[in-house]
Amino acid sequence: MTKVHLPIHEHSNGRPQVGLAIEPQETGGFEPRIIAFVCKWCTYAGADLAGTSRMTYAPNVRTIMLPCTGRIDISLVVRAFLQGSDGVIVSGCHPGDCHYTSGNYRARRRWMLLRDLLDTLGVDLRRLDLAWVSAAEGAKWVKTIQQFTDDMRQLGPYSALHAVAGDYSPDLAPLAGSDDDAPGVEVDAAEAGVPLDPALAAAMRQALEQGTAKAILGWKRRIVPGPLQPTWITEASAVGQLMVAVHGGNLTRLFKQPQVRKLGRVGLIVRYREALALNVLLQEKQLDPQQTLAFGVDGQGHFLGVVDWADAGFIRRWETSTSAAEKPSGFSEQTWQSLDKLMALSPAQRWDFWQQHFVRCIKCYACRGSCPMCNCGQCFTDKNMPQWFPTAADGPGNFSWHLVRAFHLAGRCVGCGACEEACPAGIPLSLLNASLARSAWKHFGHRAGATSAGVPLQADFRANDLENFIL
Numbered sequence: 001m002t003k004v005h006l007p008i009h010e011h012s013n014g015r016p017q018v019g020l021a022i023e024p025q026e027t028g029g030f031e032p033r034i035i036a037f038v039c040k041w042c043t044y045a046g047a048d049l050a051g052t053s054r055m056t057y058a059p060n061v062r063t064i065m066l067p068c069t070g071r072i073d074i075s076l077v078v079r080a081f082l083q084g085s086d087g088v089i090v091s092g093c094h095p096g097d098c099h100y101t102s103g104n105y106r107a108r109r110r111w112m113l114l115r116d117l118l119d120t121l122g123v124d125l126r127r128l129d130l131a132w133v134s135a136a137e138g139a140k141w142v143k144t145i146q147q148f149t150d151d152m153r154q155l156g157p158y159s160a161l162h163a164v165a166g167d168y169s170p171d172l173a174p175l176a177g178s179d180d181d182a183p184g185v186e187v188d189a190a191e192a193g194v195p196l197d198p199a200l201a202a203a204m205r206q207a208l209e210q211g212t213a214k215a216i217l218g219w220k221r222r223i224v225p226g227p228l229q230p231t232w233i234t235e236a237s238a239v240g241q242l243m244v245a246v247h248g249g250n251l252t253r254l255f256k257q258p259q260v261r262k263l264g265r266v267g268l269i270v271r272y273r274e275a276l277a278l279n280v281l282l283q284e285k286q287l288d289p290q291q292t293l294a295f296g297v298d299g300q301g302h303f304l305g306v307v308d309w310a311d312a313g314f315i316r317r318w319e320t321s322t323s324a325a326e327k328p329s330g331f332s333e334q335t336w337q338s339l340d341k342l343m344a345l346s347p348a349q350r351w352d353f354w355q356q357h358f359v360r361c362i363k364c365y366a367c368r369g370s371c372p373m374c375n376c377g378q379c380f381t382d383k384n385m386p387q388w389f390p391t392a393a394d395g396p397g398n399f400s401w402h403l404v405r406a407f408h409l410a411g412r413c414v415g416c417g418a419c420e421e422a423c424p425a426g427i428p429l430s431l432l433n434a435s436l437a438r439s440a441w442k443h444f445g446h447r448a449g450a451t452s453a454g455v456p457l458q459a460d461f462r463a464n465d466l467e468n469f470i471l
């Protein structure tokens with residue numbers, strides 16, 4: 001029988017508090033630490049009912065009350081694990097019963113995406129659960145916690161994840177297998193560029209002369225050999241300096257620069273990857289359609305015409321085959337194949353794969369800087385009042401960063417590959433991005449950038465979204 005101490009200790013408010021301490025050494029066995037994030041309107045009341053009804057259950061759970069399951073955030077889950085939790089459970093009102101109407105529907109959708117991301121990372125999904133428990137279901141709460149605790153006892157301590165939070169020294173041995181076998185993505189050096197199509201050059205000159213665009217974003221050659229360099233021009237006479245990069249980068253990211261925004265209406269060369277990104281930004285209302293004049297070009301730099309944002313089907317201009325339109329976003333075939341290889345590994349192998357990559361991350365944030373979707377004036381991970389995230393380039397810092405970066409792009413990443421191209425450490429970020437894009441497509445039929453209309457994936461829900469993974 002587990003012995004539970006209820007020691008009295010001093011809280012910072014000066015009042016004595018009763019804390020819960022489980023002493024595994026006194027149990028003769030492992031006692032898991034479990035964090036439960038519960039909605040105050042349903043599950044918290046249900047747990048209270050269990051208490052007032054004198055029901056007993058495993059004392060391994062620390063309960064943290066949230067206003068709604070809709071408040072659950074990946075940062076809370078990661079933090080719980082990094083601080084030593086062996087399992088995390090989230091619980092709230094049944095669908096249709098949310099105090100705020102739809103918070104639990106949103107949580108359900110996010111939870112599905114989170115599970116798929118964690119699975120790609122090799123996290124043991126048995127250590128996470130979501131349960132609907134109403135205020136009247138004290139007995140269900142007891143059963144849920146008892147079962148979850150028993151499962152965690154069987155699984156033992158989550159040493160693999162706790163090691164990330166402690167002495168972080170993963171073996172830097174080369175990844176197993178030959179280079180051909182290892183999941184990963186070839187990054188194009190983005191050197192290739194073509195001169196402007198004459199029709200494109202004429203349209204640009206006209207736009208600058210007539211003032212329909214105050215500036216035009218494109219590329220130019222560098223002084224030293226290397227990839228083409230993004231640039232902008234404001235004079236029609238400078239159009240001849242511009243080129244079209246066949247591969248690499250994403251010009252749309254320049255829209256987040258205040259210098260560009262204050263120019264007014266800006267023209268830019270739009271390849272497939274920019275078109276997808278612009279659609280996402282328009283859908284999220286990050287960009288005013290009147291602010292952009294988009295000159296569409298195909299993969300060889302041929303002018304496709306000026307993009308009409310009112311034409312919801314314009315994205316089809318780049319998608320010459322039906323199969324392209326059926327794939328989630330702009331990831332390359334090679335990325336999908338690499339993802340298949342990765343997912344064919346066991347969870348433990350996937351975990352090792354990512355740990356060996358994450359240890360090389362130097363937290364330079366080039367991935368963030370190159371991404372057209374990272375638009376926040378101050379990144380959530382940089383906030384320090386309060387500090388939600390470990391900022392150092394170490395185990396907890398890197399693990400948290402990669403989870404959060406990928407998750408914040410769920411349903412938004414268009415697969416342009418700019419982040420991976422920018423990464424000096426060669427981390428295959430596209431695999432994480434693609435796994436979430438596949439999840440969004442598989443579960444919700446969502447393709448990032450397919451249209452500028454509608455509601456962004458994580459701001460939306462359907463009453464019949466999948467929930468066969470919920471207790």
Ligand code: SF4
Nearest residue numbers: 371413414416417419
């Ligand atoms: S996360 Fe990477 S691939 Fe996705 S939109 Fe941002 S830069 Fe492009």
Ligand code: SF4
Nearest residue numbers: 361362364365367423
């Ligand atoms: S660009 Fe690469 S090294 Fe830099 S923060 Fe991103 S993943 Fe880490």
